[in-house]
Structure formats: C-alpha cells, structure tokens
Amino acid sequence: MTLRKQIDEAVAYIRKHTKIRPEVGVILGTGLGGLVKEIRKEMVIDYDEIPHFPISTVESHHGKLIFGTLAGKKIVAMQGRFHYYEGYTMQQVTFPVRVMSDKVGLGVKTLLISNAAGGMNKIFRRGDLMLITDHINLQGDNPLIGPNDDELGPRFPDMSEPYDRRLLSLANKIARELKIKIKHGVFVAVQGPNLETRAEYRFLRNIGADAVGMSTVPENIVANHMGMRVLGISIITDECFPETLKPVSVEEIIKVANKAEPKLTRIMKELVKRL
Numbered sequence: 001m002t003l004r005k006q007i008d009e010a011v012a013y014i015r016k017h018t019k020i021r022p023e024v025g026v027i028l029g030t031g032l033g034g035l036v037k038e039i040r041k042e043m044v045i046d047y048d049e050i051p052h053f054p055i056s057t058v059e060s061h062h063g064k065l066i067f068g069t070l071a072g073k074k075i076v077a078m079q080g081r082f083h084y085y086e087g088y089t090m091q092q093v094t095f096p097v098r099v100m101s102d103k104v105g106l107g108v109k110t111l112l113i114s115n116a117a118g119g120m121n122k123i124f125r126r127g128d129l130m131l132i133t134d135h136i137n138l139q140g141d142n143p144l145i146g147p148n149d150d151e152l153g154p155r156f157p158d159m160s161e162p163y164d165r166r167l168l169s170l171a172n173k174i175a176r177e178l179k180i181k182i183k184h185g186v187f188v189a190v191q192g193p194n195l196e197t198r199a200e201y202r203f204l205r206n207i208g209a210d211a212v213g214m215s216t217v218p219e220n221i222v223a224n225h226m227g228m229r230v231l232g233i234s235i236i237t238d239e240c241f242p243e244t245l246k247p248v249s250v251e252e253i254i255k256v257a258n259k260a261e262p263k264l265t266r267i268m269k270e271l272v273k274r275l
C-alpha cells in the first residue's frame, strides 16, 4: 500500500471520530506531557486504534492522540512519540506528522515539538530551556528516502530555515515577558539508545551542536517536506561536558524534564494563544 493510501485511511478514521479540525499540532517529549493537562479535551484516540499508526513501546510515553482546544485554538497533541531506536522505520516515526499535516491530513499548519536533550554548550545548565534554531541529522537515515510522492512535498526540500523564524522570535518575546530564561542552539539528533561517550560529546560539540537527543529531526524533516512551520524546544536534562561527565540515568533525565516542564508549558500555551 502506498504511503498516501495509509495516510488517507488514518485521516478518514480520525475524522469519523472527531469533528475537530486542528490547526496546531504538538509532539511532547520524554517527561514533558504537562501541556496535555491544559488542553480542553474533546476526543482522545489511542494510537493502536488508528490504521497504520505505530504503537509506542517506551513506558514513559502514553500513545494517545489528544484533540481539543488550548488557549482558544484547535489543537492535536501526540502524547508519546516514536523513536528510531525503538526499531521503527523513519517512515513510521514520522507517519503521525503526515497525518496531522494540512496538505493531506487533519489541517495542522504549525507544529510544536519538544524533547529532552543533553546540553553540550558550556553555558547550558540542567533544567534550561533551549529554542532550537537549527539542527544536524546524525541519525544515519532519513524519512524521505524512497520514492517521492510529489503531492506530499518536493523530492529535494529546502532546509534553509527548518525552524520558523517568526515562531522563534515570538517564543523569544514570550519567554522574556514571562521572565523565563531561554537559551538558543543547534540540536543534533543521534540514533541512541545509549547516551554518548565523552569522545562523542566532544565530537558533537566540535561539529557545532549545542544539545543532543534522539528525536525531533525526523519529524522536522517531514514537516518541512509538507510545508508546515515548526517550533522546536529542548529541555536540557543533563550536562554533557566531556571534561566533567558524570553517569546519568533515564530516571534522572525524566526527573529534570518533569521539573522544568511547567516553564515549557507556559511558553507553549502563550504561543498557541498568539498564533
């Protein structure tokens, strides 16, 4: 079955179950589900009900599409995302973005993505927020590999501005108004699932990355392919300085993400309001 047919079937199923036509989409990262509580929910659909949707395997992720309103805007939120390290293909990881899109899907023009990331920039501290200004794809794979469906997007999409400049400046302004300190930087996506060695952190810093994580880039590539505008925010959950690296567990990463999460939620909510 073609990708387009799979998207059409998933969209048809969702449309049968909710009248909401979301204009904003949200993908929430590890330990960052708090925004979901702020959504006035109208419909919740489990991933495993939706045709062709992958099913999430990581315990800290829930696996639901949440439809409702946030700050007066119609929204769809993914509670739980798919990671490449779980064994999904890049096409599976990004399938929900295709389904959300305004081009052939539910109507989303603006996609907000959050993630937990390791900080490599020396001025970053645990619990900081970082607006993603640009990215480096080091996952060794790409969701656009294979035949291109020109109705979904171009064969060779431009990536000169993968994170929308207007959204970035709006998020910046909002952070200032809310007196929330926010950093900026380049995000690099790696495969995982292991965290990096000191030598790898040194390498990633040297090639120009400020934060490292295992998600976001595939979703961003597909969103750009389909002409959506994207805002990406990382929560820096651990300090990845090769000189002083200490062991870190996923429990600690989630704890830091949970603690910093309210700042992220406040910014995202205000941003949605002003879209």
Ligand code: HPA
Binding pocket: 116, 117, 118, 119, 190, 192, 195, 196, 212, 213, 214, 237, 238, 240, 253
């Ligand atoms: N690498 C290192 N630290 C992290 C990551 C990562 O991919 N994600 C969250 N903290």
